[in-house]
Amino acid sequence: MTSPTTTLLVIAKEPVPGRVKTRLTPPFTPADAARLAEAALADTLRTVRALPARRRVLVLEGRPGPWLPPGIDVVPQCAGGLDERLAAAFESCTGPTLLVGxxxxxxxxxxxxxxxxxxxxxxxxxxFGPADDGGFWALGFAAPESAPPDLIRGVPMSAPETGAVQRGRLVRAGFTVRDLPPLRDVDSAADAEYVASAAPDGRFAATLRRLTPVGAR
Incomplete structure (x- = not known):
């Protein structure tokens, strides 16, 4: 049996009310949005722990909390926009590396x-893993240490064209790109309901079931 060769990166913010999932408020309170963010992060890290990997790393803005499971290394995000932070995360790695949010x-x-x-x-x-909103949920490089410095920097983030621009850069750089299935990000309350129905047994779905939107209280 061969040893795992891929480094897995998860990029995330510490789930602090008012700093995460702000597009969920309304209908949820900032505290409830943070609970959903924590649950989403916990589900993601649980999956990462179950995968064969050379190393598992959480690239974190903020501080780790009790939601962090063992077996995950933590490194801080650099300053700057999301494009800068993604680029820096890859630049710290050598060999096959896959990043998810x-x-x-x-x-x-x-x-x-x-x-x-x-x-x-x-x-x-x-x-490349495209997202339904035009962004991307996964990005991986066979040799990030050899990737051009401007491959990610300058890509407009959180925009309808983010995914198309990023994938286009990969192709123009001469990369052979393989695609993962498109997924829906959790940005809105409707997204949250959709994702919870797609993974009904996860902590995210369980947390959403316990919450009541502000207008329904």
Missing amino acids: MDTPQITPALLAPVLGPAGWDACDAW
């Missing part, structure tokens, strides 16, 4: 198996 708690080991299987990086320079 905390906005898709419905990810499963089966979903990421094509990347992490024995043929995951054969004839492949990059992996």
Whole structure:
């Protein structure tokens, strides 16, 4: 059996009220939005722990809390926009590296198996997971240490064209790109309901079921 070769990165914010999932307020309170963010992060990290990896790293803005499971290294995010923070996260790695966010708690080991299987990086320079809102939920490089410095920097983040611009840069750089299935990010209350229905047994879904939107109280 071969040893795992891929580093898994999760980029996230500390789930602090008023700083995370602000587009969920309203209908949820800032405290409830933070609870949902914590649950989404916990589900994501649980999946990452179940995957074969050379190293598992949480690239965190803020401080770790009791929600952090064992077996996950923590490194701080750098300053700057999200494009700068993503680029810096990859620049700290060598060898195959896959990054996911905390906005898709419905990810499963089966979903990421094509990347992490024995043929995951054969004839492949990059992996790309598009998001339904036009962004992306996963990005991976076979050799991030050899990627051009401007491959991520300057990509407009949180915009309808984010994913298209990022994937276009990969192709123009001459990378062979393989795609993961599109997923829906948790940005709005409707997104939260959709994702919870897609992963009804997770902590995110359980947390959402316990919460009551402000207008319904």
